[in-house]
Amino acid sequence: MTSAVKTLVIKVGGALLENADCLRAFLKELDQISQSQPVVVVHGGGALVQKLLADLGHKSEKKDGLRITPTEHMPYVVGGLAGTANKQMVAVGIEVGAKPVGVCLADGADIQCQVNDPDLGCVGEVAQGSAGLIQHLLAGGYLPLVSSIGATADGQLLNVNADQAAEAIAKILNGQLVLLSDVDGILDGDKQVIPTMTRDVADQLIAEGVITDGMVVKVNTALTTAKTLQAPIGILNWREPKLISQWLASKDCGTTVVAE
Ligand SMILES: Nc1ncnc2c1ncn2[C@@H]1O[C@H](COP(=O)(O)OP(=O)(O)O)[C@@H](O)[C@H]1O
Numbered sequence: 001m002t003s004a005v006k007t008l009v010i011k012v013g014g015a016l017l018e019n020a021d022c023l024r025a026f027l028k029e030l031d032q033i034s035q036s037q038p039v040v041v042v043h044g045g046g047a048l049v050q051k052l053l054a055d056l057g058h059k060s061e062k063k064d065g066l067r068i069t070p071t072e073h074m075p076y077v078v079g080g081l082a083g084t085a086n087k088q089m090v091a092v093g094i095e096v097g098a099k100p101v102g103v104c105l106a107d108g109a110d111i112q113c114q115v116n117d118p119d120l121g122c123v124g125e126v127a128q129g130s131a132g133l134i135q136h137l138l139a140g141g142y143l144p145l146v147s148s149i150g151a152t153a154d155g156q157l158l159n160v161n162a163d164q165a166a167e168a169i170a171k172i173l174n175g176q177l178v179l180l181s182d183v184d185g186i187l188d189g190d191k192q193v194i195p196t197m198t199r200d201v202a203d204q205l206i207a208e209g210v211i212t213d214g215m216v217v218k219v220n221t222a223l224t225t226a227k228t229l230q231a232p233i234g235i236l237n238w239r240e241p242k243l244i245s246q247w248l249a250s251k252d253c254g255t256t257v258v259a260e
């Protein structure tokens with residue numbers, strides 16, 4: 001493997017965890033890809049957290065696609081994302097013959113997060129970081145599975161949106177970012193996949209209410225990452241893991257987000 005090979009940073013939404021067959025196929029495919037290119041998985045678990053909080057009688061709300069996270073919700077958010085979701089993926093990774101290691105953004109103290117909007121409670125974004133632990137894992141032949149629980153420099157745990165976590169890791173590693181979701185790409189008003197997305201088109205579709213909810217965070221994440229890395233970002237469906245290799249080779253499926 002040469003140093004020119006970029007690390008694939010691939011983010012999956014938590015809904016994948018509810019589909020055992022797809023999760024198995026996804027991790028098998030990534031294990032395959034990791035034979036020729038280093039791979040880091042960043043995962044969500046929003047649906048799992050939502051259900052856990054509801055089951056415990058807590059009302060959970062979102063603002064601009066981000067979960068408002070009061071301090072009293074944090075034990076469940078941390079448990080759901082860094083615990084259940086992460087270890088569920090580790091277990092399936094073992095099943096398909098990979099060497100998964102489940103970590104969160106905070107592990108190894110390489111990545112520091114900070115609160116940018118106090119109205120969201122214990123929600124943060126990555127402020128700075130280095131690749132220490134993740135590089136160690138890759139060098140050892142492991143498949144890092146990263147949950148989006150982070151910590152501040154003085155050790156306060158924070159809930160980070162998993163798309164934003166993936167963006168930060170892709171930037172830290174100068175990697176190649178692919179975001180997987182439960183849709184075939186960014187859809188237009190007629191529910192057709194938009195093959196190429198630019199900032200101008202995204203701003204217009206957000207203003208028109210065609211791109212809403214979690215997809216607003218995703219497209220903004222992809223656009224800023226495309227600009228920083230000067231590389232296209234893929235948005236694909238996790239139901240078709242074979243598309244990952246296809247997109248890496250030819251960028252002709254899903255939505256390709258490009259910097260202008
Ligand atoms: N224009 C759009 N194209 C595709 N999905 C959209 C669009 N607008 C809103 N969405 C919603 O965004 C969701 C994906 O965002 P999110 O739920 O955060 O995904 P994930 O958990 O997979 O990261 C889709 O399931 C869809 O309901």
Ligand SMILES: CC(=O)N[C@@H](CCC(=O)OP(=O)(O)O)C(=O)O
Pocket residue numbers: 012013014015043044045046047049065066067077081123124148159160161162163214
């Ligand atoms: C701050 C914030 O919104 N955190 C997210 C983290 C998980 C996530 O992003 O999961 P998906 O990728 O499955 O949506 C949350 O609590 O839902």
